[in-house]
Amino acid sequence: MEIGRTLPKFWRAFKLLKQAAHTRQPDAVILVDWPDFNLRLAHALHRRGLKIIYYISPQLWAWRSYRARSIRRDVDLLISILPFEKNWYAERGINNVEFVGHPLAGEVRARYDRAEFCRQMKLDSRLPIISLLPGSRRKEVERILPAMLEAAALISDRRPDVQFVVVVAPGRSSDEIRDIVRAQRATPLPLPSCLHIVSGESREALAASDVAAVASGTATLEAALLGTPMVIVYKESAINWHTLGSLITTDHYGLVNLVAGERVATELMQDELNGERLANELLSLLDEKRNENARQRLREVANQLGEGGASERAAEHILAALQ
Numbered sequence: 001m002e003i004g005r006t007l008p009k010f011w012r013a014f015k016l017l018k019q020a021a022h023t024r025q026p027d028a029v030i031l032v033d034w035p036d037f038n039l040r041l042a043h044a045l046h047r048r049g050l051k052i053i054y055y056i057s058p059q060l061w062a063w064r065s066y067r068a069r070s071i072r073r074d075v076d077l078l079i080s081i082l083p084f085e086k087n088w089y090a091e092r093g094i095n096n097v098e099f100v101g102h103p104l105a106g107e108v109r110a111r112y113d114r115a116e117f118c119r120q121m122k123l124d125s126r127l128p129i130i131s132l133l134p135g136s137r138r139k140e141v142e143r144i145l146p147a148m149l150e151a152a153a154l155i156s157d158r159r160p161d162v163q164f165v166v167v168v169a170p171g172r173s174s175d176e177i178r179d180i181v182r183a184q185r186a187t188p189l190p191l192p193s194c195l196h197i198v199s200g201e202s203r204e205a206l207a208a209s210d211v212a213a214v215a216s217g218t219a220t221l222e223a224a225l226l227g228t229p230m231v232i233v234y235k236e237s238a239i240n241w242h243t244l245g246s247l248i249t250t251d252h253y254g255l256v257n258l259v260a261g262e263r264v265a266t267e268l269m270q271d272e273l274n275g276e277r278l279a280n281e282l283l284s285l286l287d288e289k290r291n292e293n294a295r296q297r298l299r300e301v302a303n304q305l306g307e308g309g310a311s312e313r314a315a316e317h318i319l320a321a322l323q
Contacts, residue, residue: 014041021045027322028053028076039070046074053318055079057097061088062250062258068092077321079314083259083304098317099306104218106308108225110207117208121165121196128162128286130155131205131228135215136169141176143235148213149184149191150275155283156192162286164192165209168199169219189275211285213278216254220265224256224301229294231281232256232267259304264297 014037021029028051031038035058042052054075060067061084071078071094078097080086089097110117118125132152134145145166152164166181168174177197185191198205202219206212207226214220216234223230232254252258256265266281268274285291 010037013037014044017041018044021050022048025050027051028318030055030318032056033058035064035067039067039074042074043070046076051076051321053077053079053321055314056081057085057089061085065249068094077317079317081310082255083306084261100313100317101306101308101310102221103310104221104225105302105305105310108203108222110204110226112204114208117201117204121198123163123165123194123196123208128159128211129165129209130162130282130286131165131167131209131212131214133167133169133202133206133212133214133219133223135217136171136219138172138176139237140215140235141169141172142180143237144215144233144273145177145180146184147233147235147273147275147278149181150187150189151213151278151282152195153184153189153191154275154279156190158279158283159286162192163194164196165205166195166197167202167205168197169202170200174199210291211282213282216267216269218255220254220256221259221305224259224298225305227295227298227302229285229291229298230256230265231278231285232265233273233278234267234269235273236270256298256301260297260301264294264301 029045030053031042033056039058042054046052052075057078057080058067076096078089080097080099081102083099086097086099115125123129132148134141134148155162166177168177174197181191203222203226206223206228209228212223212228212230213233214223214230216232220230220232234253250258252263252267253269254265254267257263257267268277285294
């Protein structure tokens with residue numbers, strides 16, 4: 001029903017953009033991400049002789065790889081933000097691809113250090129801190145946060161010194177998190193006494209944390225760039241997971257692992273995500289030697305994402321394509 005309501009709006013936008021491009025005849029059309037819409041628009045406009053520049057490659061390496069032929073046919077320059085994408089396309093005979101680095105590289109930093117974060121949150125900087133990032137969409141949070149809270153309860157039972165921070169993503173409210181925490185408190189497993197809810201300070205929380213549990217997505221790259229060891233988690237509805245699982249062709253789900261080309265961070269997906277398994281993985285990462293090893297590997301991932309200035313490099317490639 002939701003798709004049915006929004007489809008007319010997208011169709012109107014599609015026709016409006018086609019008409020605007022036909023009327024104005026720009027030197028190039030720059031499309032950003034959103035392949036379901038933009039690949040169709042690229043086809044329509046390229047057929048009319050317009051130069052198509054596509055910024056942020058569709059994740060064809062993960063699913064719908066057959067769409068590579070649309071890139072080959074309709075895109076004059078593809079600007080990539082992930083280091084392995086250029087080779088992926090080259091293996092399929094598509095060479096008009098430039099890697100410029102990830103826009104987050106060089107931009108992700110905490111506004112203040114662990115000591116100040118702990119002072120503001122009334123945490124003890126001498127004791128371990130685990131951040132829980134359950135995602136940015138409502139259904140995500142509803143599915144993922146209960147397992148995170150169960151893990152926190154189990155960890156607290158074994159390690160009462162561990163402090164927990166639940167990070168509220170932009171677009172979500174602290175009240176939503178509190179409702180889930182309240183429901184979890186009604187279960188037999190007691191939650192930690194030190195459990196803080198933080199909004200608007202995800203980077204500060206991650207930077208101050210010894211380890212984190214992070215819902216799969218851009219937040220995993222932020223954790224990597226901040227050097228915080230993590231467990232990557234995700235949980236979908238059963239029907240969506242069954243559908244998506246049959247389409248995804250990569251060995252890894254987390255962006256950190258995809259960039260590294262190996263399992264740098266443990267992934268607990270769908271049925272693998274439960275309180276016991278997550279607690280065990282987070283406790284393991286608190287081990288000093290394993291923690292430092294994870295931080296070293298994350299530094300290597302951060303280096304692969306490029307230096308700061310990705311947007312400037314993208315602009316330079318666009319200007320060169322116009323000459």
